Amino acid sequence: xxxxxxxxxxxxxxxxxxxxxxxxxxxxxxxxxxxxxxxxxxxxxxxxxxxxxxxxxxxxxxxxxxxxxxxxxxxxxxxxxxxxxxxxxxxxxxxxxxxxxxxxxxxxxxxxxxxxxxxxxxxxxxxxxxxxxxxxxxxxxxxxxxxxxxx
Amino acid sequence: xxxxxxxxxxxxxxxxxxxxxxxxxxxxxxxxxxxxxxxxxxxxxxxxxxxxxxxxxxxxxxxxxxxxxxxxxxxxxxxxxxxxxxxxxxxxxxxxxxxxxxxxxxxxxxxxxxxxxxxxxxxxxxxxxxxxxxxxxxxxxxxxxxxxxxxxxxxxxxxxxxxxxxxxxxxxxxxxxxxxxxxxxxxxxxxxxxxxxxxxxxxxxxxxxxxxxxxxxxxxxxxxxxxxxxxxxxxxxxxxxxxxxxxxxxxxxxxxxxxxxxxxxxxxxxxxxxxxxxxxxxxxxxxxxxxxxxxxxxxxxxxxxxxxxxxxxxxxxxxxxxxxxxxxxxxxxxxxxxxxxxxxxxxxxxxxxxxxxxxxxxxxxxxxxxxxxxxxxxxxxxxxxxxxxxxxxxxxxxxxxxxxxxxxxx
Numbered sequence: 001x002x003x004x005x006x007x008x009x010x011x012x013x014x015x016x017x018x019x020x021x022x023x024x025x026x027x028x029x030x031x032x033x034x035x036x037x038x039x040x041x042x043x044x045x046x047x048x049x050x051x052x053x054x055x056x057x058x059x060x061x062x063x064x065x066x067x068x069x070x071x072x073x074x075x076x077x078x079x080x081x082x083x084x085x086x087x088x089x090x091x092x093x094x095x096x097x098x099x100x101x102x103x104x105x106x107x108x109x110x111x112x113x114x115x116x117x118x119x120x121x122x123x124x125x126x127x128x129x130x131x132x133x134x135x136x137x138x139x140x141x142x143x144x145x146x147x148x149x150x151x
Numbered sequence: 152x153x154x155x156x157x158x159x160x161x162x163x164x165x166x167x168x169x170x171x172x173x174x175x176x177x178x179x180x181x182x183x184x185x186x187x188x189x190x191x192x193x194x195x196x197x198x199x200x201x202x203x204x205x206x207x208x209x210x211x212x213x214x215x216x217x218x219x220x221x222x223x224x225x226x227x228x229x230x231x232x233x234x235x236x237x238x239x240x241x242x243x244x245x246x247x248x249x250x251x252x253x254x255x256x257x258x259x260x261x262x263x264x265x266x267x268x269x270x271x272x273x274x275x276x277x278x279x280x281x282x283x284x285x286x287x288x289x290x291x292x293x294x295x296x297x298x299x300x301x302x303x304x305x306x307x308x309x310x311x312x313x314x315x316x317x318x319x320x321x322x323x324x325x326x327x328x329x330x331x332x333x334x335x336x337x338x339x340x341x342x343x344x345x346x347x348x349x350x351x352x353x354x355x356x357x358x359x360x361x362x363x364x365x366x367x368x369x370x371x372x373x374x375x376x377x378x379x380x381x382x383x384x385x386x387x388x389x390x391x392x393x394x395x396x397x398x399x400x401x402x403x404x405x406x407x408x409x410x411x412x413x414x415x416x417x418x419x420x421x422x423x424x425x426x427x428x429x430x431x432x433x434x435x436x437x438x439x440x441x442x443x444x445x446x447x448x449x450x451x452x453x454x455x456x457x458x459x460x461x462x463x464x465x466x467x468x469x470x471x472x473x474x475x476x477x478x479x480x481x482x483x484x485x486x487x488x489x490x491x492x493x494x495x496x497x498x499x500x501x502x503x504x505x506x507x508x509x510x511x512x513x514x515x516x517x518x519x520x521x522x523x524x525x526x527x528x529x530x531x532x533x534x535x536x537x538x539x540x541x542x543x544x545x546x547x548x549x550x551x552x553x554x555x556x557x558x559x560x561x
Contacts, residue, residue, distance in 0.1 A: 030387040051317075054383055054394070054487050059523040063484040104285045105308075108316035 044124030047117050051110065052125075060129035068092065068103045070129045077130035083122055084136065084144035111148070115141040177555060178530075180516045184469075185559050187514070191219055191228045193551035198240040199290065199459055199535035200547045200554065201249075206540060207267055209249060210547055210554060211242040216251055217552070218268045226556065234268045235260065240288035240360070245297065245339065254287040255280045256346075257301060257337075277301065277337050279346040281330070285314075286358040292371060294364050299339030300371055300405075301349065304358035305332035309378050309430050310414035317384050321430030325414050328354055332413055334362070334371070334405060355411040355444065361460035362405075367474040368504035371405040374457035374478055378417055378428070379485045385429040393435070395489035397421045399450035400457050402476075404504065412444035420450050449506050454483035455493030459536045462501070467542025468559050475500045477544060478510075479533040482518060484526050491526060494518035496533050496546060514546065514557065 039046055049058075055067040062069040068091075070076050075086050090109035092100040110118065115138040122141070126133035176187040195214035202208050208219040208228065215238050219228040239253030248259040249269055256278040260269035276299065280289060286304030293299055307314050310325035310332075325332070333356050335349035352371075359373040382394035389397070399418040403411055412418075412425060416439040419426045425444060427433035451457065459479040463472045475498055482494035496514040500507045519530035526532070535547035544557045 032386040033382075033388060033390040033393070035390045035392065049488060050386070051383065054380060054391075054485055057484070057487050057523070057525045059525050061523070061525050061527055063525070064527050066484055101284070104287075106285070106314050108313060108319075112317065 042120075042124070043117075044120035044122075047113075047121045048124050051113070052121065055105065055107070060125065062103070066104050067107075070125055076125055077133040080122065080126075080134065080136040080140045081144040083126075084118060084141045085147070087118065087122070088145065088148065111145075111151070115139070115145065178516050178519070179514050179555065181514055181557065182511075185557055187546075187555045187557045188226050189553060190221065190226060190545070190556045191231065191552070191554035193548070193553040194231065194233075195552050196549045197535060197547040197552040197554065198288075198549065199242055200537045200545060201242045201244045202537045202539040202545055203244055203262075204540050205265075208537075208545065208554065209242045209244070210535070210552065211237075211240055211251060212552060213238050216242060219554075220267050228554075230267065232268055235273060237273070241290045243291070243293060245293045250276070250291070250293065250339070252289040252291060252301075254289060255282055257289060257291060257299065257339075259342075274342045275344075276339060276342055277344045277346055277349065281346075283331075286331075286376075288360060290360050290362055292362045292364045293339050294369075294371075295366070297339040299337040300352060300362060300364075301335050301337065302356070302359040302362050302373070303331050303333060303335050304360070304376075305356075305413065307331075307414070308357075308380060309384075309428055311384075311430050315380065315384070317386070319384070319430070321414055321428065323415075323431060327414075332356055334359065334373075352407055353405045353409040353411065355409075355413045355415075356405075357413040359405075361457040361478060363460040363462060365404075365462045365474075365476075365504065366464060367462060367501075368404075370504060372403065372460060372462075372476070373405050374400055374402045374451065374460050375411060375413075376400060376456060377453060378413070379454070381429060388429050388433075388435040391488055393421070394453070395483075395486040396453050398453045399447060400452065400455050400480075401447035402449040402451060402457075402478075402499070402506075403445060403447055410444055412439065415439070416444055418447055418450050420453065423450070449499055449510060451478070451480070451497070451510070452492060454485045456481035456483060458534045461536040461538060461544070463538060463544070465538045465542025465544075468544075471500060472498065474502075475507075477513065477536050479536050479546065481532050481534050481549065482526060482529060487524060491518075491521065491524055494521075494529060494532055496536070496544075514555075517548065 060070040088111040091107040093106045118141045119136045119138040122136040179187045198211040200210045210217045219231040237251045241252040243250045249262045250259045257276040261271035283306040285306040291301045311319040313319040333354035334352045336352045337349050358376040361374040377398040381389040399420045415431045425439040427437045458481040461477045478497045480493035483491045494517050498513040499510040517531040522528040531548040534549040537545045546555045
């Protein structure tokens with residue numbers, strides 16, 4: 001083994017050692033496969049990237065015919081609780097709003113996300129795509145969630 | 152007199168941009184010796200197109216069908232008209248008929264000699280495909296006997312119990328495959344068939360928009376749209392880079408009784424192997440049972456969106472292009488946040504019906520800068536291909552309905 005390679009290996013061991021030295025999650029909890037770079041974005045933006053961006057795109061405009069835009073819609077800047085319900089029930093694909101669903105792809109319901117995560121996403125999209133509409137508090141998401149039928 | 156002078160001025164103005172375009176190929180990059188000219192500026196979003204022996208062009212689109220004619224032979228369309236009421240993707244010429252389709256049926260118009268727009272009534276060839284939102288375009292191919300091969304795309308990404316919902320498992324067996332996710336055959340010479348009269352020819356195909364009869368092989372081929380969203384649906388197995396790069400767009404010869412593996416598997420371009428889909432117990436490494444589904448002839452990059460396929464038998468292009476495959480890649484949306492890709496026409500050399508060497512980019516530069524990495528900002532997106540009577544390759548765009556003619560030599 002060359003000196004260069006053994007140094008590189010030592011370095012790799014050190015990095016792994018550091019990583020394990022931090023908070024260790026329980027062994028049975030599946031970990032998300034990380035993206036290459038360390039993510040320093042604010043939580044709302046990071047969660048948008050994780051759950052929403054691939055369909056609605058980074059600019060919030062969606063993709064013509066495929067997924068509708070968030071930008072320019074009335075939901076994003078409207079009542080925070082109505083928006084929380086909209087996202088938790090699958091947007092235009094929820095049973096109550098089927099007539100509004102015109103794009104090719106369906107939106108899944110995001111009820112599995114916590115109040116805090118949803119509040120983060122909604123705050124981010126309202127600021128960025130909703131003309132600076134007000135932030136959403138986790139308590140508002142919880143209030144909206146309480147009106148949903150049990151799963 | 153005044154009228155004549157006016158006409159001259161107008162024709163000069165019209166001729167000027169045409170000449171400029173010829174010089175720079177309208178911003179497209181092509182192999183040496185090829186040139187592109189704009190034959191049609193665009194009348195709404197285009198889809199597939201067909202070129203008749205007379206040179207007349209028929210362009211399908213979501214706003215309806217457009218018939219176009221170059222009356223003075225200057226390479227530009229100077230008569231065009233909307234015709235009929237069919238809004239869809241496919242258009243083909245077969246014998247003395249113009250075949251078209253929308254999301255629920257296949258139709259044809261009789262085309263008399265010399266006629267640009269058909270005057271005869273529209274006939275129903277097949278009707279009654281269920282109305283769906285996803286993968287609903289009923290593209291089709293016809294063989295020389297008139298057998299009609301219809302792509303019936305799956306109204307689903309991966310046959311999850313709940314479509315596109317994180318962690319939702321795949322239905323097994325996938326019930327969608329009974330009516331969708333394959334090719335159904337009909338008699339293209341018969342009218343008033345029902346969708347349920349068709350015979351399932353091949354299955355396990357998510358959406359085979361690019362479907363074509365290969366006359367050199369007397370066989371059906373397709374480039375199939377691969378699945379989306381392995382990262383957002385299964386974040387413990389895949390990250391955004393995996394999603395942007397691993398699920399091939401699969402080029403296959405489609406045989407009677409063939410099964411191409413959707414939704415249970417996909418061809419992973421990183422492992423260069425067919426793997427079990429995460430909805431069906433896949434763990435990002437688990438290989439599909441050997442020999443159960445064919446490997447693709449070519450595994451094209453993920454999400455490029457193959458929207459048309461054309462085998463070249465024209466007289467204009469150099470010998471290496473004979474019987475090879477041109478593929479129009481509409482371009483990705485599901486690579487975000489990674490840079491979008493595709494948006495080009497690719498050439499795959501073929502010999503005896505099999506790929507002969509690696510594919511090469513034939514025409515590129517359609518999308519332009521594409522602000523914000525969003526497909527809506529692409530300048531053009533190639534979506535349809537056809538070969539004209541002189542061997543020119545025609546390319547249609549979905550953003551504005553622009554049509555280019557690509558020629559070799561003078």
